[in-house]
Amino acid sequence: MVLGSTLLDFVMEEQNKGPGRELSFVVGGEVNIRQDPWWWLVVAVAAIIGLLVILWPVPFRDIVVFARDGVLVTVLVTIASYFLMVIVGLLGGLGRISRNKFIFGISSLYVEVVRGIPLLVQLIGWYFVSPVIIQKLGLWLNLQSLVEYRANPIITAIVAITICYGAYMSEIVRSGIQSVPRGQMEAARSLGMSHFQAMRHVVLPQAFRVILPPMGNEFVSLLKDSSLVSVVAVADLTRRGREFMAAHFNPIETWLMVALLYLIMTIIAARVVSYIEKRSKYERY
Amino acid sequence: MAGPIIQIKDVRKRFGRVEALRGVSLDVNEGEVVVIVGPSGSGKTTLLRCINRLEEYEEGTIVVDGMTLDNTNNINAIRSEVGMVFQSFNLFAHLTALQNLVLAQRTVRKRSREEAEKVARALLAKVGIPEKAKAHPAQLSGGQQQRVAIARALAMNPKIMLFDEPTSALDPEMIKEVLDVMTSLAKEGMTMVVVSHEMGFARAAADRVIFMDEGLIIEQATPQEFFENPREERTRLFLSKILHL
Numbered sequence: 001m002v003l004g005s006t007l008l009d010f011v012m013e014e015q016n017k018g019p020g021r022e023l024s025f026v027v028g029g030e031v032n033i034r035q036d037p038w039w040w041l042v043v044a045v046a047a048i049i050g051l052l053v054i055l056w057p058v059p060f061r062d063i064v065v066f067a068r069d070g071v072l073v074t075v076l077v078t079i080a081s082y083f084l085m086v087i088v089g090l091l092g093g094l095g096r097i098s099r100n101k102f103i104f105g106i107s108s109l110y111v112e113v114v115r116g117i118p119l120l121v122q123l124i125g126w127y128f129v130s131p132v133i134i135q136k137l138g139l140w141l142n143l144q145s146l147v148e149y150r151a152n153p154i155i156t157a158i159v160a161i162t163i164c165y166g167a168y169m170s171e172i173v174r175s176g177i178q179s180v181p182r183g184q185m186e187a188a189r190s191l192g193m194s195h196f197q198a199m200r201h202v203v204l205p206q207a208f209r210v211i212l213p214p215m216g217n218e219f220v221s222l223l224k225d226s227s228l229v230s231v232v233a234v235a236d237l238t239r240r241g242r243e244f245m246a247a248h249f250n251p252i253e254t255w256l257m258v259a260l261l262y263l264i265m266t267i268i269a270a271r272v273v274s275y276i277e278k279r280s281k282y283e284r285y
Numbered sequence: 286m287a288g289p290i291i292q293i294k295d296v297r298k299r300f301g302r303v304e305a306l307r308g309v310s311l312d313v314n315e316g317e318v319v320v321i322v323g324p325s326g327s328g329k330t331t332l333l334r335c336i337n338r339l340e341e342y343e344e345g346t347i348v349v350d351g352m353t354l355d356n357t358n359n360i361n362a363i364r365s366e367v368g369m370v371f372q373s374f375n376l377f378a379h380l381t382a383l384q385n386l387v388l389a390q391r392t393v394r395k396r397s398r399e400e401a402e403k404v405a406r407a408l409l410a411k412v413g414i415p416e417k418a419k420a421h422p423a424q425l426s427g428g429q430q431q432r433v434a435i436a437r438a439l440a441m442n443p444k445i446m447l448f449d450e451p452t453s454a455l456d457p458e459m460i461k462e463v464l465d466v467m468t469s470l471a472k473e474g475m476t477m478v479v480v481s482h483e484m485g486f487a488r489a490a491a492d493r494v495i496f497m498d499e500g501l502i503i504e505q506a507t508p509q510e511f512f513e514n515p516r517e518e519r520t521r522l523f524l525s526k527i528l529h530l
Contacts, residue, residue, distance in 0.1 A: 191389035
């Protein structure tokens with residue numbers, strides 16, 4: 001219980017410090033356990049994982065060793081799709097506020113359709129449909145390399161997640177841009193700046209601060225949803241866990257460890273997100 | 286320059302069913318200070334916003350500094366010659382006062398950082414708040430924000446300044462500091478079109494006062510004539526309401 005009470009102490013202490021304290025969170029510009037008590041949760045989860053591995057190497061150490069490449073795949077899929085989906089979301093969000101009816105129509109259709117289909121269904125769909133499309137394209141263009149195309153699970157998974165999350169991101173970007181008062185754009189335009197310049201220098205920087213928290217949430221959600229890629233033959237953490245369980249018949253220990261490994265990744269991500277948020281808040285004033 | 290710097294001919298503008306401007310013609314000469322007054326909904330703000338095409342109009346023509354406002358001319362080039370000051374200041378919230386003045390100089394006028402900052406500091410001094418260069422808009426009072434906004438427009442070296450009710454959103458004790466800046470600008474010979482309810486400013490600084498109602502110019506005259514001897518019945522009615530006679 002020592003750890004638990006320390007955590008509580010820190011939370012209480014932090015609350016007692018009052019609003020004046022918040023600014024000093026970031027002055028040093030480095031991640032510091034003393035300044036953000038929730039880092040103790042990260043320490044606690046890491047300690048539990050460590051204890052389990054040391055005290056019961058069989059099966060916990062075996063699970064970690066077996067699934068470590070799965071962790072890497074999960075991280076790779078998450079970061080790659082996050083990066084791409086932010087780009088898609090930026091374009092989609094700009095499309096959703098476009099005055100050009102064609103661009104607005106296309107991006108709205110994309111958002112509405114993709115948001116209405118479960119990610120799992122999209123993943124399976126792309127996995128089976130995309131090779132057929134590419135092979136047909138190969139036949140049509142008479143390109144042998146395309147005809148022999150077989151689905152690459154990881155790339156398919158990244159593309160599917162990017163398309164799905166890009167739709168949600170589009171709406172986040174759209175709402176962020178629309179939260180910036182109209183007068184900001186008008187003032188920039190009245191000074192002779194082009195629409196693009198006004199967007200880039202005036203509207204988007206302000207929208208970015210608004211969308212930072214939901215963007216952070218998207219990262220944590222994406223990390224968790226990346227477990228769905230295990231159904232399309234990507235050897236991520238979840239799939240490696242299933243393989244280990246099938247070989248050793250110990251579902252309770254396996255899924256406990258898999259859950260802890262996901263948890264440590266998500267809470268670290270959440271801490272980093274909150275750190276960035278606090279930093280950007282500070283810069284505002 | 287030959288002829289008026291702003292030529293507005295028979296401009297019409299409607300918002301849905303409402304006709305905001307019903308054929309307005311107005312010439313403004315270089316160096317002239319024109320104050321437009323009128324009840325709310327009379328179209329005075331709309332007319333002002335048409336002059337730099339923040340509002341598009343259906344009929345008529347507007348020529349600014351020899352350039353016709355239509356799709357054939359580069360609207361950004363015209364706007365960079367026409368400074369605009371808004372009722373709600375519209376300072377860029379994420380930038381400091383200095384950066385507010387520098388941004389358009391860099392992106393539109395393509396000035397170097399050193400030159401832009403030099404201009405910016407000189408203008409902040411001119412509007413009386415050189416010490417606020419590093420402050421963000423949220424840290425400034427309304428009067429200070431509006432003075433920064435005026436300086437931001439001046440940083441582009443505009444030939445014309447448009448003011449859209451620049452003191453309407455201010456607390457009473459801050460109105461004077463903004464009007465003082467505007468008055469000194471008028472004395473320097475800046476061409477100004479001002480929509481305002483500040484009759485004191487109109488009396489002191491205007492060359493011409495224009496009264497608008499229901500999308501039309503009803504009367505225009507020198508301040509003295511306008512306030513002391515208005516010709517139109519509607520002008521008299523309006524003045525009696527706002528001057529508490």
